Amino acid sequence: MGRRILAIARKEARQLLRDPVYLGLAFVVPLMLLVLLGYQLSLDVKGLLVAVVDRDRSPWSRQYVDGFVHSDYFRLVARLDTEAEAREWIRTGRARVVIDIPPDFGRRLSANERVAIGITVDGSFPSRGEIALGYVETVSTLYNQALLRAWLAEHGRRTLQVWPVETDVVIWYNPTLESKNFIVPGMLVIVLMIFPPLLSALLIVRERESGTIFNLYCSPARRWDILAGKALPYVAVSFLDYLAIFAISLGLFQVRFVGSAWVLSAGALLYSMATVGLGLLISVLTRTQLAAVMATFLVAVAPAFAFSGIFTPIAGQTLAGRIIGRLMPATYFMEIVRGSYLKGPEAAAYGPTFAGLATYAVAVYALAWLALRKRVG
Amino acid sequence: MIARLRAMVRKEFSQLLRDVPMLLILAWAFTGAVYVNSQRMSSELQNYPVVVLDLAGSPSSRELVARFRAPYFKVVGYAAGDDELVRMLDTGAASLAIVVPPDFERRARDSTARLQVISDGSQSMIATIAGAHVASIANGYSVELLERRWAGAVGLRRTGIPQVETRTRVEYNPNLVNTWFSALLEVLNQTTMATMLLSAAAMVREREYGTIEHLLVSPLRPVELLAAKIVPVVTLVPLAALASVLVMVHGLFGTPIRGSLVLFYAVTVVHVFAMASLGLGIAVLARNLGQAIMMLLLILYPMQILSGAFTPPESQGAFMRTVGQLSPLRHYVDFGYQVLFKGNGLAYVWQDVAGILALGLALFTLSVRRFARLVR
Numbered sequence: 110m111g112r113r114i115l116a117i118a119r120k121e122a123r124q125l126l127r128d129p130v131y132l133g134l135a136f137v138v139p140l141m142l143l144v145l146l147g148y149q150l151s152l153d154v155k156g157l158l159v160a161v162v163d164r165d166r167s168p169w170s171r172q173y174v175d176g177f178v179h180s181d182y183f184r185l186v187a188r189l190d191t192e193a194e195a196r197e198w199i200r201t202g203r204a205r206v207v208i209d210i211p212p213d214f215g216r217r218l219s220a221n222e223r224v225a226i227g228i229t230v231d232g233s234f235p236s237r238g239e240i241a242l243g244y245v246e247t248v249s250t251l252y253n254q255a256l257l258r259a260w261l262a263e264h265g266r267r268t269l270q271v272w273p274v275e276t277d278v279v280i281w282y283n284p285t286l287e288s289k290n291f292i293v294p295g296m297l298v299i300v301l302m303i304f305p306p307l308l309s310a311l312l313i314v315r316e317r318e319s320g321t322i323f324n325l326y327c328s329p330a331r332r333w334d335i336l337a338g339k340a341l342p343y344v345a346v347s348f349l350d351y352l353a354i355f356a357i358s359l360g361l362f363q364v365r366f367v368g369s370a371w372v373l374s375a376g377a378l379l380y381s382m383a384t385v386g387l388g389l390l391i392s393v394l395t396r397t398q399l400a401a402v403m404a405t406f407l408v409a410v411a412p413a414f415a416f417s418g419i420f421t422p423i424a425g426q427t428l429a430g431r432i433i434g435r436l437m438p439a440t441y442f443m444e445i446v447r448g449s450y451l452k453g454p455e456a457a458a459y460g461p462t463f464a465g466l467a468t469y470a471v472a473v474y475a476l477a478w479l480a481l482r483k484r485v486g
Numbered sequence: 487m488i489a490r491l492r493a494m495v496r497k498e499f500s501q502l503l504r505d506v507p508m509l510l511i512l513a514w515a516f517t518g519a520v521y522v523n524s525q526r527m528s529s530e531l532q533n534y535p536v537v538v539l540d541l542a543g544s545p546s547s548r549e550l551v552a553r554f555r556a557p558y559f560k561v562v563g564y565a566a567g568d569d570e571l572v573r574m575l576d577t578g579a580a581s582l583a584i585v586v587p588p589d590f591e592r593r594a595r596d597s598t599a600r601l602q603v604i605s606d607g608s609q610s611m612i613a614t615i616a617g618a619h620v621a622s623i624a625n626g627y628s629v630e631l632l633e634r635r636w637a638g639a640v641g642l643r644r645t646g647i648p649q650v651e652t653r654t655r656v657e658y659n660p661n662l663v664n665t666w667f668s669a670l671l672e673v674l675n676q677t678t679m680a681t682m683l684l685s686a687a688a689m690v691r692e693r694e695y696g697t698i699e700h701l702l703v704s705p706l707r708p709v710e711l712l713a714a715k716i717v718p719v720v721t722l723v724p725l726a727a728l729a730s731v732l733v734m735v736h737g738l739f740g741t742p743i744r745g746s747l748v749l750f751y752a753v754t755v756v757h758v759f760a761m762a763s764l765g766l767g768i769a770v771l772a773r774n775l776g777q778a779i780m781m782l783l784l785i786l787y788p789m790q791i792l793s794g795a796f797t798p799p800e801s802q803g804a805f806m807r808t809v810g811q812l813s814p815l816r817h818y819v820d821f822g823y824q825v826l827f828k829g830n831g832l833a834y835v836w837q838d839v840a841g842i843l844a845l846g847l848a849l850f851t852l853s854v855r856r857f858a859r860l861v862r
Contacts, residue, residue, distance in 0.1 A: 128773075128774070128776070128777070130773070130777050131774070131776045131777050131780065134777060134780035134781065134784070135780060138780050138783055138784045141784065142783075142787055142788075145788060145791075146791070154611075154797055154798060154801055155801045156798075156800045156801050157798065157800065157801075158800055173650065184800065196657075199657055200828055200830065200834070201830075201834060202820070202824070205798070217648075218648040218650075219648075220648075221646045221647065221648050222646055222648060223646065223647075223648070223649050223650075223651055224648075224649075224650060224651070225650075225651045225652070225653045226650060226651070226652055226653065227652075227653050227654075227655065228652050228653065228654045228655070229654075229655045229656075229657060230654065230655070230656050230657065231656075231657055231658065232656035232657055232658045232659030232660065232662055233657075233658045233659060233667070233823045233824075233827045233828060234667060234795070234798070234823070235530070235659055235662040235663065235664045235666070235667045236530045236664065236667075237798055238656055238659070238662055239530035239531065239532075239662055240530060240615060242654055242656075243530075243531060243615040243618050243619065244618070245652060245654075246618055246619065246622050246652070247618040247621070247622075249622075249650050249652050250618065250621050250622040250625050252650055253625055253629075253649050253650055254625055256647075256648045256649060256650070257625070257628065257629060257632075257647065257649070260647055260648060261632075264636075271597055271598050272598050272628060273594055273598065273599065273627075273628045273631035273632060273635075274550070274594060274598070274599050274600075274601055274624050274627055274628045274631065275598055275599070275600050275601070275624075276600075276601045276602075276603050276620060276621065276624045277600055277601070277602050277603065278603045278604075278605060278617060278620065279602070279603070279604050279605070280604075280605050280607040280613065281575065281604055281605065281606055281607060282606055282607050282608040283607035283608050283610055283613075284607060285607075286607050286610040286613060286614060287610060288610045288611060290608070290610065291608050291609050291610060303783070304783075307779055307780075307783075308776070311775065311776055315775075318694070319694070395507060396505075396507050397505055397507070397508060398687070398694075398775045399505070399508055399683065399684070399687040399691070399775070400505065400507045400508040400511055402683060402687075402775065402779055403508065403511045403512070403515070403680070403683055404511050406679060406683070407511065407514060407515055407519050411519065411523060411675070411679075412522065412523060415523050419609075420609060420611060420612060421530075421532075421609065421612050422534065422535055422578060422581045422606075422609065422612070423578065424535040424562060424578060424579055424580065424581070426533075427525065429525045430525050433522060433525060444577075444578060447578070447608050448576070451608045452576055452608065453576070455576055459576070459577055
């Protein structure tokens with residue numbers, strides 16, 4: 110049995126090596142994507158276009174607006190006169206946020222009163238709108254803290270009042286809050302979710318299209334031999350991809366790494382087996398290469414970004430989102446990767462995560478085995 | 487010429503329509519996949535998981551903890567001790583921990599109470615936003631406590647505490663319903679992806695089967711051949727996109743359609759033409775489908791990331807913004823949201839339309855040129 114697997118594996122490896130363009134692209138494309146995302150592209154929402162309608166024009170309102178001018182998160186693009194004008198700016202996308210300061214802003218604050226300002230946000234990109242609202246909140250909180258401190262300095266002394274609640278914030282795992290520390294490891298997960306299944310999705314359907322599948326049908330190789338033999342070289346390619354990305358993440362990007370390289374590698378091997386297996390399953394189920402590729406795109410590639418929890422904690426998602434996330438091997442590997450790079454050995458080697466990934470791998474191969482028929486018709 | 491073209495188009499159509507599994511997958515792309523990906527994990531602060539270790543167990547500590555609530559936060563558990571707290575952060579069950587010290591009640595009454603917050607910084611973008619909301623909650627609570635103390639103090643002139651409150655209004659999507667956005671984005675993405683794949687495969691298939699030789703010796707000119715490969719895709723995909731916008735985006739998710747569907751359809755046809763030309767251009771360079779897919783991804787991913795749907799174009803550097811202008815998808819995404827969401831007419835989006843059209847014509851010309859060289 111071992112010999113038959115090896116024979117098929119050798120044939121697949123040779124076929125792969127004889128198409129250097131394909132093999133080269135299979136390495137170059139993921140690495141280029143990684144470098145592009147890690148270096149050139151900023152995923153941070155910064156420099157949001159903000160317009161101000163300042164009806165007060167007092168030192169108070171200027172100080173408030175300064176909070177936006179001095180923030181990296183905003184770029185002041187215009188001072189407008191009317192609300193109608195502001196609406197038009199949002200409509201055309203020239204501004205994402207409009208701040209409307211009422212005429213009595215300074216007067217009310219100096220009279221120790223509360224005052225409301227209007228914030229209008231373009232909601233056509235909801236997450237961007239939400240982030241913009243969060244940033245506005247930060248600017249306002251800072252301004253409020255300054256107001257409160259000034260007020261305490263003036264009134265507090267007489268009543269011996271001090272600031273009631275201080276928060277001490279400690280940041281764990283990524284103390285400098287650098288986005289590369291999660292983007293680059295996250296890309297490792299996503300890249301390995303995209304390329305190995307795309308490569309392996311062609312494996313069986315290609316033979317079916319070109320008719321060489323009959324060689325396999327009438328060979329002594331059993332279904333299991335075929336699957337294992339075809340998977341083997343591609344798991345190796347995927348694992349080499351992992352090693353390259355791992356080296357780049359530590360060497361080029363200097364990402365923090367606190368876990369064990371062995372645990373991460375074990376996870377990567379299991380993950381490679383799972384993703385290659387997913388591709389094989391699709392390959393067994395489809396009739397044309399085009400259909401196989403499209404199916405892989407739909408079940409593996411497109412959801413990889415959306416559901417693996419690269420940007421937001423999976424624990425906070427809707428029930429549907431959590432269930433879909435749990436059906437993706439990327440979600441489990443993301444936990445191993447994040448544990449290894451940022452959190453530490455205990456988090457990385459968390460038992461249920463490995464169990465989830467292993468279950469997934471076994472399930473896809475078992476399904477592929479069931480679906481593969483060595484008979485015509 | 488018309489007769490030649492018609493014969494070739496008929497052949498392409500029947501080849502496309504005969505691959506039933508592929509058609510089913512295509513149907514899934516514009517229905518099921520739109521649904522699944524609309525449930526995508528939102529990148530905003532929503533039900534951010536919080537674990538609480540309340541060592542004070544007093545009314546004021548409970549009052550403060552109660553402010554960590556929906557929509558931003560969700561208390562997922564109360565830890566009994568340090569170990570449990572660390573484990574919840576380690577496993578990702580919680581991303582924020584709040585530790586209330588034992589003397590919180592007394593200190594909050596008459597001096598300064600300290601609240602310890604441990605934030606999981608591994609997803610730095612969301613952690614930053616969560617930190618902003620924690621600061622805002624603590625500040626708001628401080629103001630309230632001061633006002634209470636102030637009210638309790640006797641014999642002093644009463645004054646309020648000056649504070650700024652924000653009244654927010656969100657245009658076009660007042661409740662920031664994420665599915666309104668993500669469902670439409672998915673339709674735009676599927677349109678782009680399906681078009682590139684279908685057109686690239688239509689060409690590569692001829693190569694892999696060897697039937698390209700028949701085409702090369704036929705009287706068809708390169709431009710006719712490529713046009714014939716594009717026609718079925720341009721017919722099928724925009725219709726699917728339109729149906730998906732009506733049935734999925736508007737019907738299922740209730741997204742209001744404020745603009746002209748005719749305009750949307752017309753520009754989608756142009757966009758599909760541009761992306762199909764790109765797909766053919768790739769296919770001319772590739773020897774087999776595997777190669778074509780890899781080249782396609784090389785272009786598709788940067789294009790998606792630069793489309794402006796991930797991050798706003800203004801957050802990118804000047805170089806990346808310029809590169810983004812060269813991507814039809816960037817214009818198409820902008821166009822799609824402006825027209826369907828904001829109800830803007832051609833007067834607002836003509837630049838996007840001109841961009842897609844110009845890029846489409848350029849890509850088609852390039853592909854024909856490459857292919858013509860192949861013929862010689």
